Amino acid sequence: MKKQTLFIYLAMFVSILMPLVALAQVEGTDPDAPIxxxxxxxxxxxxxxxxxxxxxxxVKQEK
Structure with a gap:
């Protein structure tokens, strides 16, 4: 139970911080990056x- 609670807290922490990391841009870089x-x-x-x-x-249908 303790392990599951720790996993839930870790998942919440990552889901809160991920948008901050994903939207960060370094000054002076080209924002139009090719995908x-x-x-x-x-x-x-x-x-x-x-x-x-x-x-x-x-193959499964032929059998």
Missing amino acids: DGGLSLLVMAGAGYGIKKLKEKR
């Missing part, structure tokens, strides 16, 4: 995962 590189990797990973799941579903 293409990471976004395209996420799309490719999602497509690969979807194809894998479709293949598993077909």
Whole structure:
């Protein structure tokens, strides 16, 4: 029970501080950062995962 309470407090602490860290910007940097590189990797990973799941579903239906 004590471990679960500690986890809850830690999760609350992180969820309160995360927006502060995520919105921080260093002075003099370019605010228009490109998001293409990471976004395209996420799309490719999602497509690969979807194809894998479709293949598993077909194999399961054939059995």
